[in-house]
Amino acid sequence: MAKLRARLFGVLVLLTGLLTVTGVQPATADGLPDSLWFDEPAAATLTADNGHFTDGLGREVVLRGYNVSGETKLAENDGLPFASVADARKSATALRALGGGNSVRFLLSWAAAEPVRGQVDTAYLAAATAQLRAFLDAGIRVFPDFHQDLYSRHLFDPDSWYSGDGAPKWVVDAGDYPDESCGVCLFWGQNITQNEAVKQASYDFWHNANGVQDAFLTTAQKTMAYVQQHLSAAEFAGVVGFDPLNEPYAGTYDSGQTSRTWERDVLWPFYTKFRARMDAAGWQAKPAFVEPNLFWNANLDFQKQEGGLLDAGTLGPRYVFNTHFYDQKAISGVFMWGKARDGQYATDFGTVRDRASAAGTTGVVSEFGHPLSGSVSDKAPTVLKAMYQALDSRLPGSTWWDRPASSGPVLSGTQWQWDLYNGRHQELMNDNPDKVLTSGDAWNDEDLSAVALDGSGQPVLRQDARLLDRVYPSATAGTTVAFTYEDRSRDGSTTLTWNPVPSSLPQVSQLVGGGQYSLLLWRSDGTDAPTEVHLPASFPAAATTVVSDLGTTSAPPAYTRATPVAAAPEPGGTGARRLLLTAPDSGTLHYALITNGASAPSDGLLSAARTELSAWAAAKAG
Template sequence: MTTWGMRRSARRGALLGTVFLLLASAGFSGPPAEASDRAPLWFDGTAATEVTVDGGRFTDGHGREVVLRGFNVSGETKLEENGGLPFASTADARASATALRSLTGGNAVRFLLSWAHAEPEPGKTDTTYLRAATEQIGALLDAGLRVFPDFHQDLYSRHLFDEDSWYTGDGAPRWAVEAGGYPDESCGICVLWGQNITQNQAVKNASRDFWHNRVLTVPTDAGTVSVPVQDAFLDTAQKTMTYLARNLDADQFAGVVGFDPYNEPYAGEYTSGQNSRTWERDMLWPFYEKFRARMDAAGWRDKPVFAEPNMFWNANLDLAKQEGGLLDAGRVGGRYVFNTHFYDQKAISGIFMWGKAKDGQYSTDFGTVRDRASALGTDGIVSEFGHPLNGTTADKAPTVVKAMYQALDSRLPGATWWTGAARSGPVLSATQWQWDIYSGRHHEAMNGNPDKILEEADAWNDEDLSAVELDASGAAVLRQDARLLDRLYPGAVAGRTLAFTYEDRSRDGATTLSWNQIPTGMPNTARLVGSGRYGMLVWRSEGATRAPTQLHLPSGFTPGSTTVVSDLGTTTGLPQYAAQGQNADHPIASATEPGTTDARRLLLSAPAASDGAGALHYALVADGAAAPTPELRAAAQRELTTWLASAGFPTT
């Protein structure tokens, strides 16, 4: 371990400094496969379909409600060792995608891109970088993953920071920083990188200039040019999107869901009389409208902008919270998605939250996300969430991340889910931070300094959040409990989801976390589930599709032992799904997840005669730990049918 590495480890242990987390959030090889070799992207045996936003929800081309779940790929883009790309090669991208699908069943990724590498000189796009990024995105799409790219930035740019600085950033190119004439960076008494957002004058000035579209005077080989900095970014974004649209084939491009224009936007400095809300109204939202126009011009008209609010609007510390959430944007509809991040700053601090997260810990926080998306007339996504896996509060990670997934699944705690399921709300899409197969194996010269070679963890500002790493044999393995990350979730629902919950029985050390118990008034259902994992989905048909409802089956939910109790029937043991319209005898079946050989999904096909608009359906899915008899399944079905009739679910 280098001297720098030892100092970093010591700093991880400093409790006092974690208070300042309230000031910020967490923060090419070979041609692509031929189309005929690819697995179907989304649906059994049919062409890939584009995901759009319709009626305030993600929907696919079969008219099903879609939930996107997966990871950010990856913080490696923040580093220089692979030239601002998530992977060293397309082969690594392909292997990583296969591992993500097999180990977690994720169906979506947020793919980080670098403005600095896309536009190394003003007005000049690096097509070599775009080609490599496009091939890596293509590898993920070919594995059955949906993708939404993200032009990522933190602390505006790494080029603001000195070679010997304790911190670094990512985002804007060197020329934009050098032309800005910013003061020498300094964070003062800072222990964590997020403090730079509000304490480092260089970061604040540069961020302010971006939002005000300051005209920079930039020397080039052809002479001095005047460059409005935000316009330069928008030009590069349009060129990038045009390149992707032209160089991904039609099936691949259908798997691109949208674009996240700017990670964790923040004003830098408010001008006189401005506050967080007026900044969102007057600076941030007009930027998104400009980006929307660039998407349209680049051939992305049917794909939404993944618009992030002011990064502090939903902070769970009152000292950090700011008014916002795109309150003045009106009803934006399907051209935009409400896209936010969430980290528990209380838990990360080690001071503002003692002990572990509990059942329902984040119900209110994630309920706010649902409410803002609904008010905007669109769907919502939490495109970053997670908790550090190293440091003084790492012991909280099992409960914190479980509670976050619980709140993504439902706005109710487990203790009240069965009695209040009609208030469960929509299932939120989300991508966890992060999926970095190079975790702990980096070789990053921090800020270009050869004496600061970072190898540990994420190799970026002391962070350690990757859910994956490579073992000694080079195979991808999870760094968190597989029961927590490989989850039952409704990837596509033939209608509208009314309620969903999943009891993953994940573990905190030797303790199994069980937060959602079957009510005592349903003894047969409780016996059927036993101590195993289970999920419950309630949905309302809208009569628009004959495609099946689809849920990812976690590892351990094997076809031979998985139990389903539904209005569609009951079974222990799942037959193989045949094809759309050919499952009259097997409305409950399973199939392999696209892009994998081992991960599976459950498919539920309601008969047309009982699936008119307004019809209510339910399915309890258990991992088979209790091996129920047909009689027990029938008794549980009667209990669940009675429960559904009295739960107050709307049919319109």
């Protein structure tokens, strides 16, 4: 019923859009254009429906992309992700074409939005909205985030080892905080629990000391209203929701209070207030991407705290369960020796799936990543591969083929981070002219950006493209049963193959060879729009082979409604491509193997692989 309502809504939006949008394709007898009729505006509209993101055409949607960007934490561009709209456009095009992303978590700065108490800086909001629009124009969905780390840079002395971001100076001036000190801290995050200034300031925010939480909520409402009013209706459809505040933590708990009761009595009431501000700002149809206690899903036992919004009840479509995950064992260099392995994070990400499901909504891992320089950077290729594997499926590769029906929903996620200025910063740390930071991310010695600019000023990936630009089901017309992707990314000179095709499927194994492959199983529900699968740049048309119950091809043709297996550009004109699988029936189990392993495979091999896959799907997932 929920998907039927979504489809009916989508048709209304689509028909309205066809009356107003210029340049549509010629219509068929049913009044809909034949070529890419399912694109804007209906497909852009998302809801958190029945445990999934669902678009206006009733399809399950997976968001994949990056955080844009840690530059917002810095002062050099006045709290904006980019120095100019031109840089934002360059970043968006590269994120789509090189990084394979269809969404971004777009960072905003409270300090820049409200530099003077009660006065919202409309020039900042205008610049931020213009940069945000650059991503919408590239066909990328956006969810903004009011970002904070260690509460505020204004808590830190000019000669401090660390810095923060978030609250304006006037907020810090209104408090009476001790001189900041972390003591013997090896990592900046230890300030959260060891720096008394950070702890007390955080505590004051959650208890609305000096009215600072009220001020933040008012600024957030004005920011959201500004964005809504200064984007067109079609552009605003691509804004999927809002993340109220990054990585919430109590600072200190009240006497007798636990992490769980703090979430219940302090954090959740804040979210309900923020939700009301969203409604007042014209964001009624968009969910709040609410984060639990920062330490809820930590993978170090001494960090882990009870939580996960356990007492918030059923969140439903007005909220999305939004969390982060970093492997603190791997980052520490002490608690994890060696590299990540197949299935390393299956349990951690399975916990996210289970908690979102229990809360009656969908989940998103809006931050994950690993340092790309320093003493533990050698772990990055395997850690990131294992994290993406866990987003794709809750199973390790070693058991996926044996029990695909247990694969679970494909999780949405945005990697930290996508910063064009990596290694090129000119940041005065804590406004100290004697401490000009240029390397890495220019913030607390971090270096996690997946992108940088080369000598000619063009964006280039800093990580293996096979890892980042991935096959994933961006929109599934029905219910996803299982998905896996073997990216064949590299750790140095070693090819990482964690999910080989089993020997029981010799024709499929021959077809895939040493290439990349993905396998999607889904059950149709009568949705007319096609299932969409992102095709990385490593899957050019001539090298893309598809074996599906819908048909086989060694070079998918251009899309028409009569073509069940086809290819088309991704929206936004960046050169990225997608595979389109059309199955307008209902209740049928479908499968599609997508690989770049074979060069011009014979019809006989395609037919034999299809026979093997049909029998396997019926036995294992039917």
